[in-house]
């Protein structure tokens with residue numbers, strides 16, 4: 314199977330690295346293209362057997378499975394460029410949350426899916442959120458799930474939880490990096506530890522925490538219970554968190570939902586431009 318990647322920015326590159334480093338596919342089966350071609354050429358310098366194509370049209374003609382790894386406002390322009398070259402047996406995957414599979418199916422006449430990846434897939438772990446188009450064939454559903462299983466936990470989601478699922482899976486790494494950074498900053502400001510040591514200790518702690526959860530030794534509540542010895546220091550710290558976090562995370566999910574509504578409207582506007590309604 315030939316896989317085409319249109320858009321080799323942040324996420325396109327991460328998917329290429331995950332596909333190749335997990336050995337899900339061979340570099341000879343990968344066709345890549347980007348608006349600024351130099352970005353795709355840089356990837357070929359790392360993986361010489363990858364083919365760089367000059368146009369999205371050529372990717373559509375030569376690949377069986379085509380990933381659209383562009384920003385939401387560019388998806389329909391790329392989809393309408395490639396639509397005439399897609400036979401019914403091909404599959405198009407978009408990776409962005411504000412565009413649903415119905416909108417994709419209206420833009421191209423082949424199997425479609427939306428797969429929202431996560432930066433954690435670069436480490437060949439974490440979740441990829443799957444939504445299949447209503448006309449997506451069983452063969453493509455199986456092929457996509459098998460492909461992503463090499464470097465992620467493919468998880469099918471209902472449309473109504475798209476935003477929150479993506480907040481947790483794809484935005485989550487940024488949120489928890491930010492919180493960890495603030496944790497480190499506090500330690501450096503309040504004690505004699507230096508930033509490098511605090512960063513190293515906090516990073517190792519997070520890796521260990523991930524391993525504990527992966528191995529299933531503890532749930533999140535039992536883990537807190539085990540560490541918070543009665544009358545001990547952890548309890549004092551948890552009290553501070555309880556007093557101050559308040560409804561921060563409610564506000565966070567409200568803010569992302571609000572931004573999502575705006576993004577959905579922008580997508581509708583770009584659909585009008587491409588006359589696909």
Ligand SMILES: NC(=O)C1=CN([C@@H]2O[C@H](COP(=O)(O)OP(=O)(O)OC[C@H]3O[C@@H](n4cnc5c(N)ncnc54)[C@H](OP(=O)(O)O)[C@@H]3O)[C@@H](O)[C@H]2O)C=CC1
Nearest residue numbers: 320321322323324325347348349383384385387409430483
């Ligand atoms: N970042 C993340 O963690 C995640 C991102 N996503 C989604 O992935 C999508 C892409 O995000 P990201 O990779 O961060 O964005 P980037 O801006 O880094 O990448 C987008 C790429 O698309 C290219 N591009 C734009 N138009 C075209 C075109 N017509 N033909 C070919 N290439 C084109 C751009 O080229 P050029 O070099 O010319 O700008 C750029 O390299 C977003 O919709 C985002 O929501 C999903 C999950 C996680």
Ligand SMILES: O=C(O)[C@@H]1CCC=N1
Nearest residue numbers: 409410411479483484
């Ligand atoms: O489309 C999305 O929801 C993702 C989450 C992180 C960036 N973009």
